[in-house]
Amino acid sequence: MFLAIKELKHGKLRFLMIGVITVLIAWLVFILSGLGNGLSTLSAATFKNMDANYVTFEDGSRSSMSRSLLSESLVEKLENQTNVSAASAMGATMGTVLNNSKSDDKEKVDIAILGITPGSFLEPNVIDGKPLQAKNSLEVIANDTLKKKGFKIGDILKIEGSLEKMKIVGFVKNETYNHLPAVFTTLDKWRSIQFAAPGSDKGIEKPVNGIMLKGENVDSAKIKQLFKNTETVTKAAAIQGMPGYKEENGTITMMLAFLLAISAFVLGVFFYVLTLQKSNQFGILKAIGASNRFLGRAIVSQVFLLSFISIVVGILLTYGTALILPDEMPFSLDLKLVVLYALLLLVISILSSLVSVRKITKIDPLQAIGRME
Amino acid sequence: MSGIQFKNVSKLYQQGENQVLALDEISLTVEQGEFIAVIGPSGSGKSTFLAIAGALLHPSKGEVILNGKNLNELKPKDLAQLRLEEIGFILQTSNLVPYLNVLEQLLVVKRMAGKLAKADKEYANELLQSLGLAAKLGKLPEQLSGGERQRTAIARAFMNNPSIILADEPTASLDSKRAHEVVQLIANEAKSRNKAAIMVTHDERMLEYCDKVYRMEDGRLKHDDSFSHEKLKAISSKG
Ligand SMILES: Nc1ncnc2c1ncn2[C@@H]1O[C@H](COP(=O)(O)OP(=O)(O)OP(=O)(O)O)[C@@H](O)[C@H]1O
Ligand SMILES: [Mg+2]
Numbered sequence: 134m135f136l137a138i139k140e141l142k143h144g145k146l147r148f149l150m151i152g153v154i155t156v157l158i159a160w161l162v163f164i165l166s167g168l169g170n171g172l173s174t175l176s177a178a179t180f181k182n183m184d185a186n187y188v189t190f191e192d193g194s195r196s197s198m199s200r201s202l203l204s205e206s207l208v209e210k211l212e213n214q215t216n217v218s219a220a221s222a223m224g225a226t227m228g229t230v231l232n233n234s235k236s237d238d239k240e241k242v243d244i245a246i247l248g249i250t251p252g253s254f255l256e257p258n259v260i261d262g263k264p265l266q267a268k269n270s271l272e273v274i275a276n277d278t279l280k281k282k283g284f285k286i287g288d289i290l291k292i293e294g295s296l297e298k299m300k301i302v303g304f305v306k307n308e309t310y311n312h313l314p315a316v317f318t319t320l321d322k323w324r325s326i327q328f329a330a331p332g333s334d335k336g337i338e339k340p341v342n343g344i345m346l347k348g349e350n351v352d353s354a355k356i357k358q359l360f361k362n363t364e365t366v367t368k369a370a371a372i373q374g375m376p377g378y379k380e381e382n383g384t385i386t387m388m389l390a391f392l393l394a395i396s397a398f399v400l401g402v403f404f405y406v407l408t409l410q411k412s413n414q415f416g417i418l419k420a421i422g423a424s425n426r427f428l429g430r431a432i433v434s435q436v437f438l439l440s441f442i443s444i445v446v447g448i449l450l451t452y453g454t455a456l457i458l459p460d461e462m463p464f465s466l467d468l469k470l471v472v473l474y475a476l477l478l479l480v481i482s483i484l485s486s487l488v489s490v491r492k493i494t495k496i497d498p499l500q501a502i503g504r505m506e
Numbered sequence: 507m508s509g510i511q512f513k514n515v516s517k518l519y520q521q522g523e524n525q526v527l528a529l530d531e532i533s534l535t536v537e538q539g540e541f542i543a544v545i546g547p548s549g550s551g552k553s554t555f556l557a558i559a560g561a562l563l564h565p566s567k568g569e570v571i572l573n574g575k576n577l578n579e580l581k582p583k584d585l586a587q588l589r590l591e592e593i594g595f596i597l598q599t600s601n602l603v604p605y606l607n608v609l610e611q612l613l614v615v616k617r618m619a620g621k622l623a624k625a626d627k628e629y630a631n632e633l634l635q636s637l638g639l640a641a642k643l644g645k646l647p648e649q650l651s652g653g654e655r656q657r658t659a660i661a662r663a664f665m666n667n668p669s670i671i672l673a674d675e676p677t678a679s680l681d682s683k684r685a686h687e688v689v690q691l692i693a694n695e696a697k698s699r700n701k702a703a704i705m706v707t708h709d710e711r712m713l714e715y716c717d718k719v720y721r722m723e724d725g726r727l728k729h730d731d732s733f734s735h736e737k738l739k740a741i742s743s744k745g
Pocket of ligand 1: 552555
């Protein structure tokens, strides 16, 4: 550590440059992970927020709400299964609405219409206004991003391609589904929007898209045995089944993986060149008795210090960036992810410095002191 | 048995087709408290000899016994330890670490050995003071003159209180006044602290401080009687 710090102080410019590169890499990694997290939140926040552990779909729907159709009557039967503490049905439809309360408003807004049972564990808490009422199927609660689009409590929404209307009575926060702001309504209302065309419900009595189950260690194989036309998966698997979710996450993860691999290489080369430049010094130190361990520790602690500071600066820059990013930008930093990537970067830079440590063990002190000429 | 002992040491350099016999069956004993000089023409094998004595190079044949330890039998890790604890190397060019100041050049030796104690700092200060560097403690090598650098390197070689001192042309970059001082210092250290010291030099004026002079020629080492003690003194008083 002594050598490491002394040298850092002496070669400020050189180490500043490597530090800046590390900061930029860290910054990029955190921004990407923030974007990835933001995107996945946007596509499945409602699912993620739900206090459910499992989801039951129609058999063959491959964990996708949009491909699944079940009867609401299953809810009661599922609730009676072992380890299931509660069950509640849900339906989802994408729609386009106009604000009917403003006659001059021609701007259409895309939303996700989610049918749930009022008062069930699927209903999110309102931050403004009042919750859903079972008896009043006109009333809906909407995600607060609609507020920014000019919607207020009491506004009437007209659904395109349907005769149905909805009235906003409350707002909820962070509820997006399939990248769209979620609007929660009753299951009955949802059915009248979704299955307006005769026969579109395939003759299923009280159809829903899926049934959310609460409870640990639910035996999905047994449920499958009892109810042949169903499949039950964990919530995580259901989130993977959201349209585009896997693909988006895959893209971001790929980019991150490449970025990390490239940064390992870039940093490794930097440290290596730096070590080569200093091989003479290391030779001197070896000639007067420095062990490989002593020199190796000097390098690793130097890289550790440099990376640690750079990563911290990178994190600060990222949070600074988050402040100035526009609201529509799906950017959300998860502290857990930030810590994870920070540790990963630290490990990568230390691993990449090991190449240099290996080099040191090979330095011949005799050569370094110029064969004493 | 303390001191350093060479037993039929040969060194063969292999360079492609060519083979250079740099050392040819060298046998020599340097006792504690003895200061010897090795002189000889360029390319005769003096540096090779010193590198082998300093455990930086393995002999092709023969063995070196340093304070009773056979260097051939030690592992690289133990050799590093031995260099640290028992050998003080003074090189022709001072070879200081560029980013450490004069005091730190000495302290780093202690850090290599483990913890730095307060007594070590005092000892380093004393050493530097006795070498006339008290005013330069905080200076980096680039801010020092050649002689100051050389003296720093000497202080560093003494820092771990080694039992063997090896010096390869320590006076090459010094004027004759400084050169005398430096060699005197090595001689003093060898005498007062009972160390074995070997100095390679081209400068015959420096031989007056040495107990014995050996001449290296084509890899062979011979005791040189022409530099008897009285004769040495005579030369120096003339020069
Ligand atoms: N690594 C090496 N590979 C091949 N030959 C070498 C090597 N090192 C030294 N030699 C040869 O061994 C011989 C002795 O070299 P050495 O450096 O010991 O001489 P020296 O007496 O120190 O010379 P100088 O007074 O010029 O420093 C020379 O002929 C040299 O060319
Ligand atoms: Mg030489």
